[in-house]
Amino acid sequence: MITTELSNIGNIIQNQREFFKSGKTKDVTFRIEQLKNLRQAIIEHEESIVEALKADLHKPTVESYLTEIGVIKEIDYAIKHLKTWTKPKKAPVSFDFFSYSARIYPEPLGVVLIIGPWNYPFQLIISPLVGAIAAGNCAILKPSEIASHTSDVIAKIIAKHFDPAYIAVVEGGVEASQKLLAEKFDHIFFTGGTAVGKIVMVAAAKYLTPVTLELGGKSPCIVDSDINLEHTVRRITWGKFINAGQTCIAPDYLLVNKTIKKDLINGLEKCLKEFYSDNPVNSPDYARIISQKHFERLVNFLKDGEVIIGGENQPSERYLAPTVIDNVSLEDSVMQEEIFGPILPIIEYTDIAEAITLINSRPKPLALYLFSQNKNLQKRVLQETSSGGVCINDTVMQVGVSSLPFGGVGDSGIGNYHGKASFDTFSHNKSVLQNSFWLDLKWRYAPYEGKLPIIKKFLG
């Protein structure tokens, strides 16, 4: 384990400030080289990454490639587009500014801090790092101590492939995080729970540091009756139970049209058997709960409503079977807190208005899912609800589209990233206006006498 002395944090930041001042990171060729370096580092260490994720979460190898090492796609996207992103953009000027030209120059912010969670512990540190590098910043990474094996692997990879004066890892838990947050950064990018997000924002306020907060919440999944049932069931089962439900954008609960509820439940039961066999505890494709604390929190939810599928658990293994709960009340804790585990409550509705009212009575979610072929219904749900993102007739896949900004709204977060949005998050758009010397009209200069009619004319 590579441990950074917490007392050394000041030195790391100081060294990064010097490195940034050298101007090296402003060079676009340097940035592309570093993105390629990061790509190569990941490929070289693929096996250790997969092993670490297995040790932390019993993460199936396919899921590790799909959802963690797959961050390589983000790197490739940034490499492909970086020259375009970094080019100053011409901005139009109105007729009264005819002697001027206007441009927008994206410039790096400086030294940024990236704090990650434990559920996709590799990807959720590396993906923001791609944006930080692309935009020309130095970065300090603080992976989650709860996924300790992955934290170690990240520390080793970064130490081996990057100068710590450019990119460094600080490992540790709350103490390390708070030591870092006591320092001044040029941006803080945080992924985690809403409660800690608030702590981060308070710390950032002290230095007026801009923040990106990628938080969680309860993402609803509406299922209308106008669907292809087989596809719907498979897509919900996958999105909910991948990584044993420990996914920030997993469907948290289902809002199901009453007329299709029975078929949907039968379909879910059949699909779960297809995916994970009759006994998911023996399936190599089903993950475990990250810690004893989280396991106990989830088992407590089983007291709510009526378990109609699953519910079996083994504390020693931190195994909780894929579980579906019916007859929950909105006051039950499973409907009050973000579940963040393999438990899927089902709530039925008769009219879509009930589902929309329920969603709107709660904090704005990170994701909203709608299964329906009905165009009017799609339009209505899009118009009448607000969420970080929406995915229609699928789950979780929105996160894989680099051209779509990913982030929350309200309680589910501030700011966004992925693709160009990552570059923008870690850049300052510097507006530059330039005049020329060939003309100098005097209408704005004192003495003002007689100039008001001209000003009024400009104002239209």
Ligand code: NAD
């Ligand atoms: P968390 O908020 O407990 O921890 C996140 C990070 O903050 C960790 O690195 C941790 O060490 C640090 N931390 C914890 N307590 C702290 C404190 N008091 N002061 C300073 N730093 C502290 O989150 P988690 O349990 O790792 O992750 C689960 C949450 O993250 C869920 O709510 C989930 O929805 C959310 N999440 C969101 C996204 C997203 O992209 N929006 C992705 C993954 C997870």
